[in-house]
Amino acid sequence: MNARALPRPQIPVNSADPRHAVTLTVNGVEVSREVSPRMLLSDFIRHELGLTGTHVGCEHGVCGACTVLIDGVSARSCLTLAVQADGAELRTVEALADGDAGLSVLQQAFAESHALQCGYCTPGFLMALTEHFESGDPLDLSDEGIREMIAGNLCRCTGYANIVVAVRRAAELSGRS
Amino acid sequence: MSTRQFGSRVQRNIDPRLLRGEGAFTDDIPLPGALHAAFVRSPFARARILSIDTAAARAMPGVVAVYTCDDIGHLDQALPLLIPHPSMRDARTQRPLARDDVHYVGQAVAMVVAADRYVAEDAALAIDVDYDQLAVELDLERAVAPGAPAVHTTHPDNVAADFTQVSGDPETAMAAAQHVTRIRVQVDRSTAAPMECRTVAARFDAASGELVVWDGTQAPIGVRGGLASIFGLDEHKVRVIAPDVGGGFGQKVMFPYPDELLVPFAAIEIGRPVKYIEDRRENFIGSNQERTQIHWIELHATKNGEVLALKDEFLHDTGAFIPYGIAVAQVASTSIAGPYRIPNIEVRFRAVYTPTVPVTPYRGCGRPQSCFAIERAMDKLADELGIDRREIRRRNLIADDEFPWAREGLLFADGLRVSLDSGQYHKALDLVCDRIGWDGFAAEQAAARAEGRDLGIGLAFYVEGTGLGPYEGGHVRIHPITGKVYVNTGLTAQGQGHDTVFAQIVADQLGVPVTDVILVQGDTAAYDWGVATFASRAAVVSGNAIHKTAALVRDKTVRAAANMLEVQEADVELRDGHAWVAGTDRKVPLAAIATASNPLRYAFNEAAQAATQFAPASRHDGPALQDDQHPGLEAAAYFSPECATWAYGVHAAVIEVDRATLQVKIHRYVCVHDCGNMINPTLVEGQVMGGLAQGIGGALYERIEYDAEGNPTNANFVDFLIPYATEIPDVEIAHLETPSPLNPLGVKGVGEAGCIAVGPTIAAAVEDALRHRGGGRFDAVPITPSAILENLGTA
Ligand code: FES
Ligand code: FES
Numbered sequence: 001m002n003a004r005a006l007p008r009p010q011i012p013v014n015s016a017d018p019r020h021a022v023t024l025t026v027n028g029v030e031v032s033r034e035v036s037p038r039m040l041l042s043d044f045i046r047h048e049l050g051l052t053g054t055h056v057g058c059e060h061g062v063c064g065a066c067t068v069l070i071d072g073v074s075a076r077s078c079l080t081l082a083v084q085a086d087g088a089e090l091r092t093v094e095a096l097a098d099g100d101a102g103l104s105v106l107q108q109a110f111a112e113s114h115a116l117q118c119g120y121c122t123p124g125f126l127m128a129l130t131e132h133f134e135s136g137d138p139l140d141l142s143d144e145g146i147r148e149m150i151a152g153n154l155c156r157c158t159g160y161a162n163i164v165v166a167v168r169r170a171a172e173l174s175g176r177s
Numbered sequence: 178m179s180t181r182q183f184g185s186r187v188q189r190n191i192d193p194r195l196l197r198g199e200g201a202f203t204d205d206i207p208l209p210g211a212l213h214a215a216f217v218r219s220p221f222a223r224a225r226i227l228s229i230d231t232a233a234a235r236a237m238p239g240v241v242a243v244y245t246c247d248d249i250g251h252l253d254q255a256l257p258l259l260i261p262h263p264s265m266r267d268a269r270t271q272r273p274l275a276r277d278d279v280h281y282v283g284q285a286v287a288m289v290v291a292a293d294r295y296v297a298e299d300a301a302l303a304i305d306v307d308y309d310q311l312a313v314e315l316d317l318e319r320a321v322a323p324g325a326p327a328v329h330t331t332h333p334d335n336v337a338a339d340f341t342q343v344s345g346d347p348e349t350a351m352a353a354a355q356h357v358t359r360i361r362v363q364v365d366r367s368t369a370a371p372m373e374c375r376t377v378a379a380r381f382d383a384a385s386g387e388l389v390v391w392d393g394t395q396a397p398i399g400v401r402g403g404l405a406s407i408f409g410l411d412e413h414k415v416r417v418i419a420p421d422v423g424g425g426f427g428q429k430v431m432f433p434y435p436d437e438l439l440v441p442f443a444a445i446e447i448g449r450p451v452k453y454i455e456d457r458r459e460n461f462i463g464s465n466q467e468r469t470q471i472h473w474i475e476l477h478a479t480k481n482g483e484v485l486a487l488k489d490e491f492l493h494d495t496g497a498f499i500p501y502g503i504a505v506a507q508v509a510s511t512s513i514a515g516p517y518r519i520p521n522i523e524v525r526f527r528a529v530y531t532p533t534v535p536v537t538p539y540r541g542c543g544r545p546q547s548c549f550a551i552e553r554a555m556d557k558l559a560d561e562l563g564i565d566r567r568e569i570r571r572r573n574l575i576a577d578d579e580f581p582w583a584r585e586g587l588l589f590a591d592g593l594r595v596s597l598d599s600g601q602y603h604k605a606l607d608l609v610c611d612r613i614g615w616d617g618f619a620a621e622q623a624a625a626r627a628e629g630r631d632l633g634i635g636l637a638f639y640v641e642g643t644g645l646g647p648y649e650g651g652h653v654r655i656h657p658i659t660g661k662v663y664v665n666t667g668l669t670a671q672g673q674g675h676d677t678v679f680a681q682i683v684a685d686q687l688g689v690p691v692t693d694v695i696l697v698q699g700d701t702a703a704y705d706w707g708v709a710t711f712a713s714r715a716a717v718v719s720g721n722a723i724h725k726t727a728a729l730v731r732d733k734t735v736r737a738a739a740n741m742l743e744v745q746e747a748d749v750e751l752r753d754g755h756a757w758v759a760g761t762d763r764k765v766p767l768a769a770i771a772t773a774s775n776p777l778r779y780a781f782n783e784a785a786q787a788a789t790q791f792a793p794a795s796r797h798d799g800p801a802l803q804d805d806q807h808p809g810l811e812a813a814a815y816f817s818p819e820c821a822t823w824a825y826g827v828h829a830a831v832i833e834v835d836r837a838t839l840q841v842k843i844h845r846y847v848c849v850h851d852c853g854n855m856i857n858p859t860l861v862e863g864q865v866m867g868g869l870a871q872g873i874g875g876a877l878y879e880r881i882e883y884d885a886e887g888n889p890t891n892a893n894f895v896d897f898l899i900p901y902a903t904e905i906p907d908v909e910i911a912h913l914e915t916p917s918p919l920n921p922l923g924v925k926g927v928g929e930a931g932c933i934a935v936g937p938t939i940a941a942a943v944e945d946a947l948r949h950r951g952g953g954r955f956d957a958v959p960i961t962p963s964a965i966l967e968n969l970g971t972a
Contacts, residue, residue, distance in 0.1 A: 011212070011241055011292075011447070011449060012238060012239045012240075012241065012291075012292050014239065014292055014293075015238060015239035015291070015292055015293055015295060015296040015299075016237075016238035016239060017295070017296075036295065038295060039295070043294075046204070046205075050207065051198070052198070052200075052201075052202070052204070052205035053197070053198020053199065053200070054198070055202070055372075055373070055423070057372045057373065057374075057423075057457070057894075058457040058893070058894045059456055059457060060457065060893060060894065060895065062893070062894035062895055063372065063894055065372060092198065093197070093198035094197070094198045096197070096198075097196075097197050103193060103196060103197070107193075107196040107197065110192070110196055111188055111189070111192040111193060111196060112188065114188075114189065114859050114860065114862075114863050116192060116195060116196070116672075117424075117671075117672030117673070117674070117863060117867060118371075118372065118373070118421070118422065118423045118424045118671050118672030119191075119192070119195030119196070119200055119421070119423070119672065120200075120202065120371075120372040120373045120421075120423025120424060121372045121423075122195060122196060123198050126196070143907060146902075147902040147903050148903065150901075150902045151901050151902055151903045152901075153901075153902075154372065154894065154899055154901060155372065155902075156369075156370055156371055156372050156424050156426070156867075156870075156871070156899065157372075157424055157672045157863075157867045158863060158866065158867050158870075159866035159867045159868075159869055159870030159871075159905055159908070159931070160870065160901075160902040160905050161866045161905070161907065161908065162863060162866070163902065164902070
């Protein structure tokens, strides 16, 4: 097909949605943007900030792939509007490892235990687990306890067995077992 | 020598990147200025389109373009039939955008391209389509009865294909039988539901004429071929990249989906990158599914339970279109006799059009259905003859020394013969019974009953033809500067860990660390030839191709090293990234050998100095390269299997049916499987476990529901129940390793193994648990609490 024959259409840059200013701290860095009031936090993180480690698997709050920490509490960024996060302290999977090359204890345990296959669900699991590991509460490391800990996240690849192993391993590595 | 990597539990090369959130899935690729596409989809299962009014949508701020079938030029034609077969008459495939008729809820009718996805969806809602709704029949059996409403006017009986295959002499064998067992079994529709939905993004560079498409596909080389032919572009002007892909399970091997053509089309027409990221509802109503089959199967046996003949007739739901041909039904029909001798087989299927999402392979591809049919039939035969369920299987299993066991007359989905190549079926059966506690179970069951708890045990065997052709290839090169080894293939991965298993194979040949082998896949610019990732074929077909290639590079490396070290080739050893003179500490790094194998003009480092054409170190009389010599250490080779190699396994489970909620709880689950030599047992177990979880979903929870008018009623993750961690039990996985004689590595595929036998295993166990309470047979999956209630009520 010949694509060069016709004049290009005029391309709008934006929708006609109104814009609101939001300012929040993301992985330790303060960011300010003008966003449409209906923009999902997941889209804000991914498309406005370019932090694409947070994934979306359903956009209706069931799969947990989009889990982030808002003021230290795990939340589904697909059920949150960007404007609701104004003033919040947000953490995403990109914040877990120190430095450029390393892995956090949880990440390392996942790698050792083959707890991921396609890796699409993984950031959501890591963020949900980070909340558990950061809380001072004792971790219930029984099979049931661990499965309960990850019961808000879907994984279609692994069958979960190795994620259970990884959680136990992470507890061991961090002296929590 | 370095330790052998083949067979070790090596950690995956890819993981650190994915764990840090640095994966690059399609929607993660930065495409500055990209526009976003959204679709108008049919709300009716069957209707005529009377008119489409796009004026309001076109006028919305932020909207760039709206396409209906009238706006897409030469694309407005039926999409290709990917796998033709003579059993199909006038096969129906869909058009990129519906013209005149729609055939399922979810069929694409119009596409909007806008500044962002929010606006694109607003505009899609503003498109006014006037439909004249038509009658539908959703029930598979009624759909083939006279007078049923037709999905396509060209097929008044709704039959898309009618195909019979025969092995042996079933007529004579049936006449000789002393007992006949007959059952009807049904497996319902499910869907792959990969966590990342389908994706496609495209950019057209008018200056170079190059079209680049990022596509979350399992078959980038196929997509490139399709795009080049449909758009009339040279293949090398179309680059298809399957970046990181969040699960596929077969759904992403089908192409082209309408968006895979329309997004590149819009990118070319508009001159800006365009992106389409399917949402979850669209994945349920717009991306292909699989499973519904109804089998009427008969086992003709002696009084001792030896099955002489098998007759099966089944209906296969192919949905509204049949783009992938009869592949699913054909795999089901050729796998129907399972691991049993059964020398006489007659199997017929009819593929039936229904006004639903089209059917193409989903992990398992017909095998879960045929396994359900034969295994439930075996259980019934055992019951009718008063033989233990384990014993009936023992009497019919193919013995170790009877391989290869050919089923002459049957042709597999690749068009090649069915010949079970190797196995230890009896040992597998003994092992699973041992591990699950088959012999002691009666006492356990009685004790539980005494406490008012209903426990049951079940087992099921499966076979899986894996490693289908036609071929795959690989290119291996040792890089002169870093000494790292690059392996390029035409495959793509969706989580299987190819980058690691192929690295293990290469590491063994070249004596380099696994982490120094870098796999480049999923990019047509990296490798031109190949087929795709499907049918549990990567390890078998690509694995062997890469093994072959690495051996060629090894030979070249040893030859060059012997020359440099001035020793015989036999005295050269490759390990730790070096070539060593055996028994000494003299060595030269692979990087230096690679550099020296390339007569250079310029000296940019020390190794290169040695390799320049003027250096005294490059010993040659006459030209730097001989007539038949190539620079560098690299090679390409291919592997093409003579026929499928057959993996197998056997599952057993102990379950409890909760008396109050009628929910099935799995107490113990054992899976014995044999996929030949294992390249990486950890990854094999991961594949098996993942398949098992999908099998458990299909056995107990997952069913795509349609109402009588053809509306999907559970097209979301709230109502369609994918198991969470809380639904999946701990599973004991045990391996047998019977090498395949059909390829040098002795491997068989494992991608689909886990899911196949779960349905009949669970059904048998539930039946066993509830029989004493008057429960009937469980000959359909999924087994939901309401199915159990109904079963107990009618018993
Ligand atoms: S994407 Fe947010 S829960 Fe699924
Ligand atoms: S690893 Fe693929 S969805 Fe969890």
